Amino acid sequence: MQYTFALVGNPNSGKTTLFNEITGSTQHVGNWPGVTVEKKEGKVKKHKENIKIIDLPGIYSLSPYSLEEVLARDYIVDQKPDVIINIVEGTNIERNLYLTTQLMEFGVPVIVALNMMDAVKTRGEEIDILQLEKSLNLPVVPTIATKGKGVNELIEKALVLAQTASAKTEEAPVKKFDELIEKSITQLENLVTKELTLDYNPRWVAVKLLEDDMDIKEKADISVNLNNEVIMCRERIQKGYNNDDVETVIADNRYKFISNVISKSVKKKSSRTLSTSDKIDKIVTNRILALPIFLAIMWVVYYVSISTLGDYTIGWVEWLIGDVIGGTISEWLVGAGAADWLHGLVIDGIIGGIGGVMVFVPQLMILFFFISLLEDSGYMARVAFIMDRIFRKFGLSGKSFIPMLIGTGCSVPGIMATRTIENEKDRRMTIILTPFIPCGAKWPVFAMFIAAFFADKAWIAPAIYIIGIGIAILSGLLLKSTVLKGEAAPFVMELPEYRLPKLKGTLIHMWDRGKAFMIKAGTIIFIASGVIWLLQSFDASFSMVEAENSMLASIGRVIAPIFSPLGFGEWRAAVATVTGLLAKEVVVATLGILHGIGEVAEDDPSLISSITQSFSTLSAFSFMIFTLIAAPCFAAIGAMKREFNSWKWTFLTLGYQTGLAWILGTLVFQIGSIIGLG
């Protein structure tokens, strides 16, 4: 027999650690259908029974307002897991039990994993488990997920619960609410039982109807009679409680019930001393020290993962894939007498394409390691706390800083780091804006043009950064008042206790994300680089030719007029904008090849002299502006598609970026020509 257990709990309650502990290596990560919320599944490791564990998103409540909450709720009511394992953080029991009071209404058996019992002890608190079980009328198992303690007992008890649930007669539910509300619930429950066709728990439906939950009202398709009854009950409660709305009254009641439970079962230490976490926070979010500490941490993350260690790994991967693997296969192909086109397709197309993705992977892994570390330790919430003031002005929240900072190295991990932003609107906005921050691969392009035209103008390099950031800010303001309009997302965020992250958990976190990148972005880049290689190597009659007679060159001649208003309506520049989609630094190589110089460094004198002939100072500047703003490379587009989880948003974003780049390039060139620059 197969059983399904759903793991539900607040964020920061140790849910992920518990999940890892229960499932071991059997877990796999995907997305919930249609949304970007992660769905994790696994099996209970080394168990004779076949038990599937579903990790529901970390949530504080089951209100109908956030995507995660609706998702969790729909899963429970529609899929009916055999048991809900509700993980409750022992050191934060009061707020954690709020979700418990909602979970116990579904009619699905609930077992509480009271986690972090070690921290409870350190704090000098005591929790009377038996008393807690009695008050909640739920089984409670104390656990220490980080040490694997209590996990087996939890699973065994949950299994017993699943096996006996159907045999057990309906118990009287715990009366959590005041008399007035309980009376209304019973009254509605009776009516609901009579007419409900769905397999939902009538008491839960009654509570939801009292809360005026639109979603349930629609799904349950209630009769006029029941609806009138709901309205009457709501009015009665509202009157009884000073005209406060019923949802709030019910929430108040839940917390009152919890206070009551806690006063019986939790012994707190009377004098509150400063915990280690408080002490850390005193320094880390101190008015004067907060920003310098923050900048120092960001600098270290950036320095290690993008510029030093990360940068070395790019060289290693290029060497490994290009020289070692590519070289061996190339030799082998030549030895076997393979045709030129086959050699080209395999070595330049396929291996080159795979290499294009793989070079990012180690950098990405290091970066994700740091991000997971910052998240798991609790610092990420402080970053949002410190930076929120600045980012709110552009329609973003404090959490958008990290993706943008990472974006200065590479947009791909930057876009992927938006995972940490829960609010869908903020997330989209950050994905759209991150590519405007000039990434590392765009620098060779700028460096080439700067060497050719602006060698004596030191201000031009910082100006590029400032323009990029300026475009991001203005676009933020624009999007905020147009496409991504709407009520500002409420910024209500828990600042969790600082914790020492567990290496195993951080590594699992890192690997999940890295793997996902390789698969998704990899397929896109793989196909795209194959196609570009074909276009660049063949002419329309499919004979192998030099690049300047290829289909790509013909395409370049066709699309070149599009770039005339920008001042570089010449086929070679047009082709470079297309090959730039592979990776931005390819622009330099393309211009080199098409000028008949071959693949050379960006500061090669012969390249620079050819560039000065085919561009003017003004058209060079407009080309730089276009490169800065237009659609990013395929790897970043792949990451975008993955994070948006929508082709529509991906194409809208690419259209916006490229359109804006075209308009600004045109403005630069046209206005510049009129006022006599260049």
Place this chain on the structure above:
Amino acid sequence: MEKKLKDLKPGDKAKIIKVTGEGALKRRLVDMGITHGAEVLIRKVAPLGDPIEVNIRGYELSFRKSEADSIIVE
């Protein structure tokens, strides 16, 4: 006049009377434990002046001043 959470200073303690307004924001605050009778301690203000951090029901919660404006305290 009603006293608001926004008017309190770091170190101040108060009891929640209620959250005004409606919709997602109110529900979020209430879900997080800002309900009638709960004791709240103002911890600190972020380095740039907003948001603020409070201690409620034994944990640390942060929200913007605009949100604190809708919380009535005693």
